[in-house]
Amino acid sequence: MLTADFDYHLPPELIASEPLVDRSASRMMVLHRGSGQIEHRMFRDIGQFISAAAGDRLVLNDTRVVPARYFTNHGHEVLRLEPLTPTRWRCMVRPGKKFRIGHSVPIGEATGTVVEILEENGDRIIEFDRVVDESKHGHLALPHYMGREDQPADRERYQTVFARQEGSIAAPTAGLHFTPEVLQTLPHCFVTLHVGVGTFQPVKVENIADHKMHSEVYEVSEATALAVQSARRVIPIGTTAMRTLETVARDHGRVIATRGSTDIFIHPGFEFKVAGGLLTNFHLPKSTLIMLVSAFAGKDLTMQAYAEAIHERYRFFSYGDCMLIV
Known part of the structure; x- marks a missing residue:
């Protein structure tokens, strides 16, 4: 596949340069992989798609952004x-x-x-x-597309409410939608992956197979490994949590307690071993992140969903709205 296959035109006014006051007030597109159905919901509705009784488990990245x-x-x-x-x-x-x-x-x-x-x-x-x-x-290294310098309010708002392990340059942005009140109603556990500078780096090669991923440090605890092993459906919150889980499963056959570094590149053709769903934000054109989403939901359905998000005026990127893929 070519990098150009993952391009799309985004009207600049849809880039979210400022966060919503209420984290959980974001819109949430729900993308059903099996049927191709697209629903337009609010993030507060996420509990309607997650069932502890059925064995669902969310996996969140508890890394904390440092002023880098x-x-x-x-x-x-x-x-x-x-x-x-x-x-x-x-x-x-x-x-x-x-x-x-x-x-x-x-x-x-x-x-x-x-x-x-x-x-x-x-x-x-x-x-x-x-x-x-x-x-x-120290300043937060906000993504360039926000078009502004960091502000004092970003020190709190550009962190997830569950951030605790210092080490990231950028936030695991799918987690920014959660409030303590929403999180406590959902079955969940944590991994840690420290987001590196590669999150800002574009894909510069024509053929995606030639792209080399940056390496990032991760850790999976014993409690999380056991929770994932016993879950019926594992739903990573964000691409960083997904990359962590799929790395460990690839290297060890299943998710176990371990730590290491990963440069895994998930793109169409990848065989998922763990993820049964994904919550993620809307990503940059031609980025490794939209390639990951395309691997999980299918490229055609993903690009259709992005076109729908633009038509419906969703807010894009780090401080933007989200997509739940089930």
């Missing part, structure tokens, strides 16, 4: 990809010519030095003389 975007005292951008130690970071930087080996990187009262440039992708290793004050200088 920094600006030097000269206004140059540093995106912390991985804190190797509290004072030694692996980073993406912009503009690259300002971050040659030996160059100074002042952020507030801390001064860093570029000590290494990684050959495979140009990432920098920066060593600081003290811990950078995250609360004062």
Whole structure:
């Protein structure tokens, strides 16, 4: 398949750059894989499609977004990809010519030095003389399509209400719709996958088979493994939860308690071992995420659903509406 097969035109006014005040007030398209039926509902209706008595289990990603975007005292951008130690970071930087080996990187009262440039992708290793004050200088790395800088309100709103394991650059956005009140009515458990910078990177190859996925760290607890093994139907909340579960099942034959890293690329032709449903937001054209959805729901039905969402004026992307695939 070609990357162009997953393209669509989105009117820019449908991009949700601001969140709804009420998390659970989002619209929810319900896509029935078997019949091809499309329903237009509200996220608050999700309990009508989930049955604890029938053995359903939601699996949510409890990662927490950290302020990973920094600006030097000269206004140059540093995106912390991985804190190797509290004072030694692996980073993406912009503009690259300002971050040659030996160059100074002042952020507030801390001064860093570029000590290494990684050959495979140009990432920098920066060593600081003290811990950078995250609360004062850190920013959330909001997706570029929001067209704005982060605001104080995003510190809370760009987190799920169940976020607890720090480490993500971006939020697992399907989880943003849940309130504590909605969640407590539904059978659920958690995995952790720390969302990396790859979530912002477009597919640049013509043939999707040539695309190389980024690697992300995950963990599955014993309690979650047992809950998934005993469930009749497992419904990942978001593509990150799905990628975690399908990675573990691929590598171990079933979902077990484990931790590791995954660069799994789910696209049409993939054989699912765990997922029996999926809640997800509406994704960027030609992205690996719309390819994942197409693998689960079928490409033609997925593209039909996206056309319907545009016609019905759904809100797209991270702060937008959602789709439940059953």
